[in-house]
Amino acid sequence: MEEPLQYQTTTQCIGPLPSSAKPQQNAYVERYKRTVRIEWLGRYHFNSTEEVQNHATRWLWAYNNERPNMGIGVMIPIQKLKAA
Numbered sequence: 001m002e003e004p005l006q007y008q009t010t011t012q013c014i015g016p017l018p019s020s021a022k023p024q025q026n027a028y029v030e031r032y033k034r035t036v037r038i039e040w041l042g043r044y045h046f047n048s049t050e051e052v053q054n055h056a057t058r059w060l061w062a063y064n065n066e067r068p069n070m071g072i073g074v075m076i077p078i079q080k081l082k083a084a
Contacts, residue, residue, distance in 0.1 A: 035063075 040059050046052045064077045072080045 040055060044055065066076065068074045068076055
């Protein structure tokens with residue numbers, strides 16, 4: 001039996017922001033990472049990288065197609081995209 005995957009969260013910067021990036025954009029990234037940790041990464045134990053990838057794909061689809069987002073007026077992101 002394989003050992004469950006261990007994961008570690010970090011606040012390290014991977015590299016400098018591109019010159020076109022705005023510091024405010026980091027807040028969106030950090031909010032998304034927090035949502036991922038709270039809603040599924042911290043709740044489940046995965047036995048393989050494939051399990052993590054499959055779960056992430058299903059969760060991301062639901063996040064964009066089913067889950068209302070407070071930041072865009074309690075709309076589902078796909079609705080906001082179609083309305084643009």
